[in-house]
Amino acid sequence: MQRMDWGMTVKEEAAGLYKQREKRVNDAIRLKKPDRVPIVSATEMFFIRSAGLTIAEAMYNYEKMAEAWKTSMRRYNWDMAPLQHAIRSGPVMELLGIKTFKWPGYDLPENSSYQWIEREYMGADEYDEFLKNPADFTIRKLMPRMATTLEPLEKMPPITWMAAGYTLLAILPTLAGIPAIQELMDKLKRAGEEKAKWDRAQQKLGEDLNEMGYPLFTYGVTYCAFDWISDCLRGMKGSMLDMYRQPDKLKATIELLEPMTIEMAIASAVKGGIERVFLPLHRGAAGFMNDKQFAEFYWPSLKRLILALIDKALTPVPFFEGEYTPRLAYLAELPPGKVLGHFDKIDRRKCKEVLGNVMCFWGNVPSSLFIAGTPEQIKEHVKELIDIFADNGGLIIDASTTGPPPEARPENVEAMTEAVFEYGKN
Amino acid sequence: MNEKLVNLMADLKEKETIALVRELIDGGTDPSGILDDARSAMELVGKRFEKCEYFIPDLMMAGEILKGISEIVRPLLQKSEASTKKGKVLIGTVAGDIHDIGKDIVTFMLDVSGFDVLDLGIDVPPEVFVEKAKAFQPQVVGLSGFLTLAFDSMKKTVEALQQAGLRDKVKIMIGGGQIDDEVRKYVHADAYGKDAVAGVQLCREWIGG
Numbered sequence: 001m002q003r004m005d006w007g008m009t010v011k012e013e014a015a016g017l018y019k020q021r022e023k024r025v026n027d028a029i030r031l032k033k034p035d036r037v038p039i040v041s042a043t044e045m046f047f048i049r050s051a052g053l054t055i056a057e058a059m060y061n062y063e064k065m066a067e068a069w070k071t072s073m074r075r076y077n078w079d080m081a082p083l084q085h086a087i088r089s090g091p092v093m094e095l096l097g098i099k100t101f102k103w104p105g106y107d108l109p110e111n112s113s114y115q116w117i118e119r120e121y122m123g124a125d126e127y128d129e130f131l132k133n134p135a136d137f138t139i140r141k142l143m144p145r146m147a148t149t150l151e152p153l154e155k156m157p158p159i160t161w162m163a164a165g166y167t168l169l170a171i172l173p174t175l176a177g178i179p180a181i182q183e184l185m186d187k188l189k190r191a192g193e194e195k196a197k198w199d200r201a202q203q204k205l206g207e208d209l210n211e212m213g214y215p216l217f218t219y220g221v222t223y224c225a226f227d228w229i230s231d232c233l234r235g236m237k238g239s240m241l242d243m244y245r246q247p248d249k250l251k252a253t254i255e256l257l258e259p260m261t262i263e264m265a266i267a268s269a270v271k272g273g274i275e276r277v278f279l280p281l282h283r284g285a286a287g288f289m290n291d292k293q294f295a296e297f298y299w300p301s302l303k304r305l306i307l308a309l310i311d312k313a314l315t316p317v318p319f320f321e322g323e324y325t326p327r328l329a330y331l332a333e334l335p336p337g338k339v340l341g342h343f344d345k346i347d348r349r350k351c352k353e354v355l356g357n358v359m360c361f362w363g364n365v366p367s368s369l370f371i372a373g374t375p376e377q378i379k380e381h382v383k384e385l386i387d388i389f390a391d392n393g394g395l396i397i398d399a400s401t402t403g404p405p406p407e408a409r410p411e412n413v414e415a416m417t418e419a420v421f422e423y424g425k426n
Numbered sequence: 427m428n429e430k431l432v433n434l435m436a437d438l439k440e441k442e443t444i445a446l447v448r449e450l451i452d453g454g455t456d457p458s459g460i461l462d463d464a465r466s467a468m469e470l471v472g473k474r475f476e477k478c479e480y481f482i483p484d485l486m487m488a489g490e491i492l493k494g495i496s497e498i499v500r501p502l503l504q505k506s507e508a509s510t511k512k513g514k515v516l517i518g519t520v521a522g523d524i525h526d527i528g529k530d531i532v533t534f535m536l537d538v539s540g541f542d543v544l545d546l547g548i549d550v551p552p553e554v555f556v557e558k559a560k561a562f563q564p565q566v567v568g569l570s571g572f573l574t575l576a577f578d579s580m581k582k583t584v585e586a587l588q589q590a591g592l593r594d595k596v597k598i599m600i601g602g603g604q605i606d607d608e609v610r611k612y613v614h615a616d617a618y619g620k621d622a623v624a625g626v627q628l629c630r631e632w633i634g635g
Contacts (some may be wrong), residue, residue, distance in 0.1 A: 102524060112522050113573055236527050240483035241490060244438065287621065290481050322603075368604055371577050372612035401604065405574035 014213035021079040022215045025396065029315060029360045031337045033393035037386055037424030038079040039417060040217055040362070040396050042278070042319070042342065043403025044087055045113055047072040052409050055113065056105025062201035069205055073214055075410075076417050080217040081209040082403060089198040095191035097148030113406060121145050122233040122272075124242065127249035129235075131256060136160060142233075149187045152180040156359035218317060219272025222265035222279060225257040225301045230283045239283070243293055250297065254394070258301045262308045269314050276315045276340070279305070280402070285322025285344075299330050311339045317362075319402060320344060328354040344400045352388050360394040361385075365416060367401040370408035375415030382419035390424065397424070428463050435467035435546040436474070438487045440519075444494050450590055464495045468538045475623050482531065485622065489534050511542035513633035515604075516596075517568035518546030520579035524574035528602055528622075532568060535622040541629055552579075552586035559592050565633045568625060569615070571602040580613040597632045601625055 008016075020035075027034035048058040058065040065087070073081055087305035090105050100121070101115035121142055122130060130200050131367045136159045144154040156175060162168040206216050223231075229250065230239035242250040265277045283289065284298040302318075307318045319342040324331075331341065332354050339359040343351065347363060355361070365381045366373075382397055389395035397420050399405070404413045428450070434443045447460055471488040474480040515536050519529050526548050536543045544562050546554060559567060566586065569580045571631075579599055587593050598615040610618040619625035 112575060115524050115573070117524070120526075160453045237486055240486050243483055244440065244487050287481050287485055290479070293483065366606065366608070368577070368606050368609045368612075369575060371574060377608075401574075405604075407574055407578065415450060 011211070017213035018210065018215055021213070023326055025079055025215075025217075028393055028396050029337070029340045031114040031357065031360060031392055031394045033426050035426060036391050037420055037426075038308060038396045039398070039420040039424075040078055040080045040082070041076075041398045041403040042082050042217070043399070044082065045081065045406035046404045046413065047409050048087070049111065049406050050075070050408075050413070054104065054110040056090070056103075056110035057405065058087055059103060059114075059402040060105050062089070062198055064210070066201055070208060070212065073209060073212065076413055077215075078417065080190075081206075081214040083202075083206065083216050083219060089194060091194045092191050092198065095149065095187050095194060097150070097187075098146070098148050099148060111406070118231065118235050119234075120235045120238045124234070125255060127246065128153055130197075131249070131252055133158075133160065134256060136336075142199050143231050149184055149191075150179070152184050155180075182265070216272075216274055218276045218315075219274040220265055220268030220270075220277040222261045222268070222277060222305070224279065224281055224284065224298065224305060225254040226284065226298045226388060227280075227282045228261065228327065229253055236283065236288075240289070241290070243297060247296075254297065254301050258304060261301075265305070265309055265314070265316075266289055269309075269312075275313065276317050277309055279316055279318040281318055281320055282322075284327070285320070285324060286326040287323060291326065294327060294330070299327075303330075306334060306339060310335060315340060317342065319363075320346075321401070325350060331355055332358050340396065340397065342402070348385065348388050356389070356392065356394065361364060361389045362396040362397060363398040364400050365397065367399045367405050370399060370404045370412045371379070373412065375411055375418075378412050378415040379419040379422075383423050386420075386423050390426070393426075427466060428459075431460070431463045432467045432470065435464060435491055436470035438471075438484060438491065440491050440494070443491050444498070447495050447498055449562065451498060451502070457499040460495065460499050461503075464478060464492055465538065466493060469611070472535070472539075472623055472626070475621075485531055485535070489538075492538065511561070512540045513566070513629065514544070514564040515540045515566045515568055515629055516544050516546065516562055516564040517570065518550035518555065519548040519570045519572075520583055521549060521578050522579050523547045523552045523571045523573050523576045525570070525602070528572065529568075529570035531622045532570065532601065532619075532625045535626050536629060539626050539630075541626075541633070551581040555583050556586050556590045556592065559587060559596065560590070564596060566629050567596045569598065569599045569600045569613075571600070571605070574604055576602060577604075577609055577612060580609075580615065582628060584614045597628075599628045 024034040024038045025040060025330060026034060028038050048055055048068050051071040053064055053068040093101060093103060100117055101114050102108050102117060104110050104112045113149060139159055140154055140156055143150040162171055185331055209216060228397055230236055234242060269277050283292055306316045318341045321344050323345040323346045324343060328351060336358050341359045342363040343361060364385060369377050385395060397416060431446055434446060450460060468488060471480060475485060517529060517533055519525055533543050533545045546558055569583055571580060584598055599617050599619055600610060600613055600615045601619045605618050619628055619630050
């Protein structure tokens with residue numbers, strides 16, 4: 001073991017830093033003053049690009065991706081390591097024939113971000129069918145619409161027919177003998193093997209980062225029920241029109257999905273062993289619905305989700321994408337020191353006034369500046385955030401979107417880290 | 427002007443609005459007058475949007491009602507009644523970005539505000555913007571993008587228009603989730619619009635109407 005000058009091994013030093021960093025971040029979340037304002041970023045693609053890798057390479061070469069991640073972690077030296085929620089395995093997506101994404105290395109240029117293809121995967125007239133038997137609808141309708149490999153599933157008989165043992169024996173092996181289903185099972189097997197490879201690479205990366213002294217920031221993730229419907233089932237336009245045309249069915253679906261959003265969060269948090277759970281929020285922002293609609297369709301299930309996670313001793317980390325200033329009064333209903341809110345666009349001073357004693361403030365250094373601005377501009381923003389928020393400890397620094405954007409200039413990102421070290425000491 | 431129709435539509439009462447339109451048509455009301463009322467209602471919707479009483483879902487719902495009215499009324503109109511347009515706007519989501527919701531709303535709002543809009547769709551390369559700008563001869567070019575990679579695509583599109591000698595002939599506006607004045611400077615656009623109504627206002631300022 002290599003010895004440092006002061007007689008501590010590298011490993012011991014990293015372990016010490018790990019503890020310090022974990023405490024620093026947790027203190028901020030609990031609204032207790034840490035030794036320094038923490039800096040944690042939810043970035044994904046930037047870590048890849050900054051280390052000289054294309055996004056396509058990262059999605060197809062797991063070892064290279066992990067190396068790039070570690071290189072960037074050392075360079076930007078944040079308090080915790082961002083973990084990939086968005087970067088996926090390209091081969092797995094190809095084997096499944098995913099129709100809901102376009103991605104680099106497949107049908108987008110190598111340095112493009114992967115992009116979700118928003119469609120009405122569920123028709124306006126299909127709520128009743130989904131509500132009546134969500135699992136069956138998912139398997140026989142949604143999955144074939146979302147992945148070409150799964151298309152043969154649309155020819156299956158209703159899944160519930162197999163609820164009787166006699167019919168299970170009669171139907172299932174017959175299905176398994178159909179060539180299209182056999183091909184599906186073969187592709188799924190290969191996708192599963194590939195995913196296991198990806199998971200092992202992720203596991204190893206997590207361990208390496210921990211050994212370098214960086215705790216992982218989040219592992220578990222879940223969605224607000226309205227977003228699930230709006231992003232993935234009905235599309236933005238579909239869900240918005242549903243608020244007018246079929247509000248009761250929309251609400252019934254929110255009620256159906258809400259407990260699942262909670263269970264998903266708890267299950268993934270337990271699996272990852274990390275208490276912080278990421279909640280990327282999309283359609284509740286100001287502009288995307290009016291206040292009455294927010295109160296009716298969005299906030300009740302989001303609030304119950306957040307409270308349910310707190311009840312399980314987890315720390316919800318909602319990412320309030322878009323403008324949230326008009327929603328501050330709602331957020332103030334949450335218990336103090338239990339939630340870490342990532343803010344994109346917000347009136348900083350008003351936020352401090354309303355939420356200063358409720359939740360730790362994270363983010364809000366304008367993402368556009370990382371591409372179009374200068375290190376000095378970035379530092380000014382960090383300084384202002386510290387001036388406004390840091391007095392009670394409730395501040396963590398990051399860009400306004402989930403971390404610096406992929407095209408960010410590295411010197412601008414370094415400036416964010418430097419500014420925290422310069423101005424953030426308590 | 428039929429105030430009841432204008433108010434029902436501006437209040438986004440879809441069923442009642444469509445029922446009233448049918449009733450008016452059956453009663454022999456001039457179909458082009460109904461379309462004028464629908465346009466007046468859209469103006470009210472736009473004003474409520476500016477005042478932050480209405481938001482994107484309301485614009486979408488208003489658009490749906492307008493579509494419903496058009497479907498009833500258009501077949502009854504004489505072709506010659508097509509109104510003259512205020513000016514031309516070329517619009518598209520820039521290269522590498524496939525987001526269309528914001529662009530579609532701007533296109534719709536410009537259209538109902540009386541502009542002749544040519545929508546090039548999504549993931550539009552700079553050379554296509556140049557080619558179409560030459561053919562369509564717009565007064566305004568609108569570049570849309572949601573992803574941050576759009577900043578560079580917008581910049582390249584503006585440069586391409588410049589190189590083609592078109593930069594002085596058009597005003598360029600940009601818009602999208604992460605767009606702000608820093609991005610406008612970076613891209614060398616003339617202005618950015620924070621939402622669809624702001625985009626319409628820019629076109630009004632530049633073209634008139």
